[in-house]
Amino acid sequence: xxxxxxxxxxxxxxxxxLNHNEKVLEDWLEGNPQVLTDEEPLLVIGRQVNTPxxxxxxxxxxxxxxxxxxxxxxxxxxxxxxxxxxxxxxxLSNQETKTIHQIAEDYFKKSGKSTPxxxxxxxxxxxxxxxxxxxxxxxxxxxxxxxxxxITLMAxxxxxxxxxxxxxxxxxxxxxxxxxxxxxxxIVGNEKSPPPIPSTESELLxxxxxxxKEAYLVFRDRMASEGLTSKVKRTQVSFRKxxxxxxxxxxxxxxxxxxxxxxxxxxxxxxxxxxxxxxETITKALPKDVEVIHTDVWFILTFSANVQxxxxxxxxxxSEIVKRIV
Numbered sequence: 001x002x003x004x005x006x007x008x009x010x011x012x013x014x015x016x017x018l019n020h021n022e023k024v025l026e027d028w029l030e031g032n033p034q035v036l037t038d039e040e041p042l043l044v045i046g047r048q049v050n051t052p053x054x055x056x057x058x059x060x061x062x063x064x065x066x067x068x069x070x071x072x073x074x075x076x077x078x079x080x081x082x083x084x085x086x087x088x089x090x091x092l093s094n095q096e097t098k099t100i101h102q103i104a105e106d107y108f109k110k111s112g113k114s115t116p117x118x119x120x121x122x123x124x125x126x127x128x129x130x131x132x133x134x135x136x137x138x139x140x141x142x143x144x145x146x147x148x149x150x151i152t153l154m155a156x157x158x159x160x161x162x163x164x165x166x167x168x169x170x171x172x173x174x175x176x177x178x179x180x181x182x183x184x185x186x187i188v189g190n191e192k193s194p195p196p197i198p199s200t201e202s203e204l205l206x207x208x209x210x211x212x213k214e215a216y217l218v219f220r221d222r223m224a225s226e227g228l229t230s231k232v233k234r235t236q237v238s239f240r241k242x243x244x245x246x247x248x249x250x251x252x253x254x255x256x257x258x259x260x261x262x263x264x265x266x267x268x269x270x271x272x273x274x275x276x277x278x279x280e281t282i283t284k285a286l287p288k289d290v291e292v293i294h295t296d297v298w299f300i301l302t303f304s305a306n307v308q309x310x311x312x313x314x315x316x317x318x319s320e321i322v323k324r325i326v
Contacts, residue, residue: 066138082165147187
């Protein structure tokens with residue numbers, strides 16, 4: 001590291017609106033919606049969606065088919081963010097499934113993809129499109145500039161009352177040389193009621209078959225030996241590597257019957273190195289009985305659960321993925 005790199009650089013917090021308009025943030029979140037959900041994928045199906053009660057900044061679907069409303073606000077016009085989002089949710093609660101399909105069709109057509117919702121869904125979630133129920137399932141994400149005690153209290157109140165609402169704040173910084181940074185933190189929405197699904201490693205292991213458990217323990221220990229940390233997330237365990245600047249999601253381990261799946265975020269890893277080429281290398285090195293699914297979002301490998309396959313999977317992850325993340 002050079003002396004210049006060792007020097008501390010002062011951060012200057014400035015109003016986002018002085019340098020950018022709201023569209024810039026909207027562009028970025030449209031392309032990176034998983035920032036809102038801690039890596040959980042979202043399928044964006046609408047932007048600037050016109051409704052009788054206003055314009056929805058971003059509309060998406062999560063893996064359960066719930067409608068996800070994203071409302072963005074910058075200073076000084078953010079006090080109305082929650083009330084607007086609730087109006088959008090109220091409007092959606094009176095819509096039918098065909099409305100969601102029409103919004104998605106219009107959005108994909110404008111983006112030049114002309115992709116049916118069924119295809120976009122399968123590419124994102126690698127499953128068949130479920131029955132959508134916009135009148136039953138909603139999630140709300142409010143994204144505002146800087147902390148606002150009044151909005152925070154309102155969001156907490158609504159969440160405690162059973163509304164699935166999350167509040168994220170962003171701060172915009174400039175450093176010497178005009179380099180820009182955008183920091184985003186979720187301040188309401190991390191706290192959850194005890195889920196009716198496994199929330200600890202031991203609880204999750206109890207839901208897996210014996211051979212899947214054995215394979216997991218081998219895989220986990222190999223990841224740990226490389227300094228990776230693990231985190232239980234609903235039905236699987238994710239593994240991350242700490243770099244100098246951030247924690248990078250490497251892969252997830254998911255037990256399914258007598259198999260285990262190792263899954264990667266194609267879009268995330270592609271920003272670190274040429275993941276498409278690496279995925280081809282991994283695929284060629286796999287035993288013939290390993291199922292491979294590769295989309296714009298996912299790269300998923302399904303192994304028969306045994307210790308040998310766990311070692312093989314771990315070795316490939318370490319040599320082809322972990323070693324490239326510095």
